[in-house]
Amino acid sequence: MSDTFQEPLCSTCAARLQSVLDSLESDQLGGFETSKKCGSYKKGESIFEENDPPEGVFCMHSGKVKVFKTGDEGKPQIIRFAKPGTILGYRSMLSGEPYTVSATALDESIVCHIPKDTFVAALEKDTQFARRFMEMMSSDLDQAETQIVHLAQKPVRERLAEALLVLKKIYGTENGDTSPLDVTLTREELAGVVGTAVETLVRTLSDLKRERLIATDKKKIRILDTEGLIRVGNLQD
C-alpha cells in the first residue's frame, strides 16, 4: 500500500452515494470520516487475505478489486468483483473470525478502512443503515446461491458467457457498447471466475471469438454480440 494520494472525504465521496452508506446520517458520517484510514493499492496488491484478523471493513473509493477464496489445491476461485462503493470484509467483522476470502486490486485502487467500532456503532444507531446493510448481505447471498446452481449445472461455455456479461455489467466498457471491457484479467483469473482450467478457458474463448461473439486484442476483451452471449449463456432473466 503506497501513500501518495489525496485522502478522500466520506462526506463528499461520490462512491459513497453508490453504496450502502448512501443514507448514512451525518452524525455517523463524521465518525467514519475521522476514524477511517484510506490506502492506495497498485494492481496486484493485496488488501486483505484469508486468515488475516479483521479489524473493520473496507470501503472502495476508486478502482477495481477481485474477491477470491483459495481452494484446497491452492487454486483461487473468484467469488465476486468490487467497484467503488462496495463494502468488503464485513463478514469477518461481524463474526470476529479471520477473513475467509482475500481481496486484491485489479487496478490502481483507493480503499478505505473503517474500524469495527465505528461501523458497528453506526449499525446500532442508524436503523435505516442497518436495514440497507442487511439488504446488501441478502443480495450477496442471493448472488452466491445463483453461482452455486450455475457451477453445478451449467457447462463451461455457458458460465464463460455469463462471466463476460457480468464483467460488462460491473465495470462497463471503455467507450461504446462494443468497445473493450473496462477491466483486464489474466486468463488464469478468468478461469478462476468461471471455475475451469486455464486451457479450457482459452479454448472456449477461442470458440466465442470464432463465432464473432467477442474479439480480443492483447488482454482486452470486446463483446461484439451481447444478445448472442445471452443466448449462449442461457440467460433469460
Added chain:
Amino acid sequence: MSDTFQEPLCSTCAARLQSVLDSLESDQLGGFETSKKCGSYKKGESIFEENDPPEGVFCMHSGKVKVFKTGDEGKPQIIRFAKPGTILGYRSMLSGEPYTVSATALDESIVCHIPKDTFVAALEKDTQFARRFMEMMSSDLDQAETQIVHLAQKPVRERLAEALLVLKKIYGTENGDTSPLDVTLTREELAGVVGTAVETLVRTLSDLKRERLIATDKKKIRILDTEGLIRVGNLQD
C-alpha cells in the same frame, strides 16, 4: 399443510434456543407469539417456492427441510438443510423480492411463519437480535462461498464425502456413531446436493461402499469410517 397438531409457543420453544432468536427480549417475543402462524408439513410438502411473494419469515420448530434452487433445465440444486431453530426465507423478506429458493419438508415438520412487520420491528428495536441476525447471514454467506469453491474445484467423489459428513453434522445419526444417518434422501436429492447426475452419484456411493467407508440399507446410509470420509473429502478443517 395440515392442521392437527399442538401449536407451539415461542416462549417455551426449545428450538428457539438453538436459533438466532435465542436472545430475543421478552417484549418482542410476545409479538412473535401472537402474530405467528404455525403449520405442519408432511414429507414432500412445500413450505414456500421460488417466485412466491414473501410475507415474513419461517422458523423451524421441528422436522427437517431442504432448501433448493431450480436450475435452468429444471434440475433442483439443494443449497442447504434446515433443522429446528433455522430461519428460512429471510432474504426475500428483506428485499421484498419473490423467493429465489424453495423449501420442502424432508420429514414431518412444524414450521412457523412470522409476519414481516413483527420480524422487522424486532430487528429495529432489539440491537442484539439484529446483530445475531447479521451474524447468521454472514455464516450462511460464508457457507455458500465455500460451496462455490468446492463445486468449482473438487471432483464428485470429494463433494459426496463432504455432503455425507455435512448431513451427519446437521441431522446426526439414529443411535451410535456408525448407525444410520437420521435423514433419508432419495438418490436424486443427494445428487442435487452434490451437484451431479443421479447415475454418477449412485456409482460413487457404490465406490464408497466397496471401500467400507459407508454402508447402505434401503434408503438409509451409515457412515462407517468418518475419518476415512474426511480423508476422501480432502477436508482438513
Added chain:
DNA sequence: CGAGCGATTGAAAAGACTCAACCACCGTGG
C-alpha cells in the same frame, strides 16, 4: 539478448453425463 511468465495449441486420459436396460420394492386394485 535471454529468462520467464502468460497465452495458446495439441494430444491423450480422466471424469462425468446420457441413454438404455434391468432390478427391487411398494402400493393398488382385481
Added chain:
DNA sequence: CCACGGTGGTTGAGTCTTTTCAATCGCTCG
C-alpha cells in the same frame, strides 16, 4: 392374495466434456 404398474435404484456402454501434460510462442523486463 397376487398380478400389475410405477417409482426409485442400479448397472453397463458409449460419448462428450473437461482436465492434464507437453510443447510452442510471444511479449516484457531486467
